[in-house]
Amino acid sequence: MRAIIGRIVFWTAMAAAALQLHASPPAFAKGADLSWVTELESRGYRWSSTAGEEMECFALMKSIGFNAVRLRVWVDPQDGWNSGDDLAKKARRAAKLKLPVMLDFHYSDSWADPGKQIKPARWAKLDRAALLKVIGEHTAKVLKKVKATGAEIAWVQVGNEVRPGLLWDANAELSGALREIKSEGRTIAAANRANFAAFLDEGAKAVRKNCPRAKIIVHCDHGDNWSDLAGVLDAAKKVDYDIFGVSLYPKEDWGPAVKACAENLARVKREYGKATMVCEFGMPTHPFDPARDATSALLSAMRRTKGCRGVFYWEPESFPEAHGYKLGACTAKGMTVTPSPALAPFANK
Numbered sequence: 001m002r003a004i005i006g007r008i009v010f011w012t013a014m015a016a017a018a019l020q021l022h023a024s025p026p027a028f029a030k031g032a033d034l035s036w037v038t039e040l041e042s043r044g045y046r047w048s049s050t051a052g053e054e055m056e057c058f059a060l061m062k063s064i065g066f067n068a069v070r071l072r073v074w075v076d077p078q079d080g081w082n083s084g085d086d087l088a089k090k091a092r093r094a095a096k097l098k099l100p101v102m103l104d105f106h107y108s109d110s111w112a113d114p115g116k117q118i119k120p121a122r123w124a125k126l127d128r129a130a131l132l133k134v135i136g137e138h139t140a141k142v143l144k145k146v147k148a149t150g151a152e153i154a155w156v157q158v159g160n161e162v163r164p165g166l167l168w169d170a171n172a173e174l175s176g177a178l179r180e181i182k183s184e185g186r187t188i189a190a191a192n193r194a195n196f197a198a199f200l201d202e203g204a205k206a207v208r209k210n211c212p213r214a215k216i217i218v219h220c221d222h223g224d225n226w227s228d229l230a231g232v233l234d235a236a237k238k239v240d241y242d243i244f245g246v247s248l249y250p251k252e253d254w255g256p257a258v259k260a261c262a263e264n265l266a267r268v269k270r271e272y273g274k275a276t277m278v279c280e281f282g283m284p285t286h287p288f289d290p291a292r293d294a295t296s297a298l299l300s301a302m303r304r305t306k307g308c309r310g311v312f313y314w315e316p317e318s319f320p321e322a323h324g325y326k327l328g329a330c331t332a333k334g335m336t337v338t339p340s341p342a343l344a345p346f347a348n349k
Contacts, residue, residue: 025154028302029068029309030311031311032068032315034061034070045332057317069100070102071094094152100155102155103142103155105139105159109121112161128195132202139203140209143206156207156216157279158216159219161247166196166199175191177189200239223247224264226267244265246277252290262305265278265305277312282327288340292344295342313343316329329342
């Protein structure tokens with residue numbers, strides 16, 4: 001009897017430890033996409049608090065008030081950044097800090113966005129059946145690699161900013177574009193709405209099978225433009241997903257964009273029954289006041305928006321000297337990087 005009781009106590013403790021490790025995602029995510037961090041560290045950059053204390057980047061962002069991390073993954077990146085192995089290194093940091101992770105599958109060897117949705121080179125000559133198979137296999141492989149780090153995969157984006165579709169091909173039978181895409185008079189992507197939904201759904205199936213706790217996201221840019229959002233929402237009606245995510249990059253006159261985004265996400269919940277999230281947010285941070293005010297207003301607006309699950313700032317650890325990207329929310333002095341006032345609204349209250 002004592003042996004039985006001992007086993008019960010042991011397995012109860014193990015279950016409790018597992019639950020502690022994989023705590024539920026926050027009801028409202030205040031997230032940061034930190035995908036550039038390993039590349040920047042390789043160049044010698046280090047992060048410091050405003051008080052001058054050097055800190056590991058993820059830990060610094062958590063101390064500011066971020067409670068989740070978003071990380072992108074490419075298929076065969078030329079320089080190795082954002083590969084499965086690079087992703088796992090960053091996911092391990094999130095696991096150590098018990099920060100839930102959003103995985104952002106680009107299904108490309110490099111950036112996939114509204115201007116380009118290029119197939120990975122290894123996938124370029126596959127027929128439709130083989131392409132569907134490799135989407136599922138790649139998704140499952142990455143999920144397993146990240147799970148092995150101990151990170152909690154709370155959300156998974158199948159595709160990145162898929163307003164023009166994904167996995168473009170000039171052959172309509174093999175393309176996932178939502179409209180015909182031309183360059184210099186030549187068709188580089190033929191439209192195939194059925195493939196668009198099938199490709200996304202194949203990724204979603206892999207998530208359901210390998211990471212059933214995770215929420216699946218379909219992601220579109222232009223969170224303040226209803227017609228753009230509706231195009232993707234309608235095309236994805238047969239896709240098995242949970243959250244409709246958007247990007248929002250307002251200019252200095254940010255008020256109308258934030259207002260329109262909140263109205264649009266409320267409409268998504270009302271008309272399509274989907275929860276929502278701002279998966280990417282950023283704006284010019286020099287000067288810092290407009291970015292700080294816009295961030296504060298966006299967080300407040302999204303908390304009031306029924307069905308909205310959170311806001312992720314895109315690459316807040318970055319700074320203009322890093323990649324010429326002017327929407328990062330840190331400043332650099334030499335090789336030391338410090339958070340700017342633009343991140344103040346994420347502070348825990």
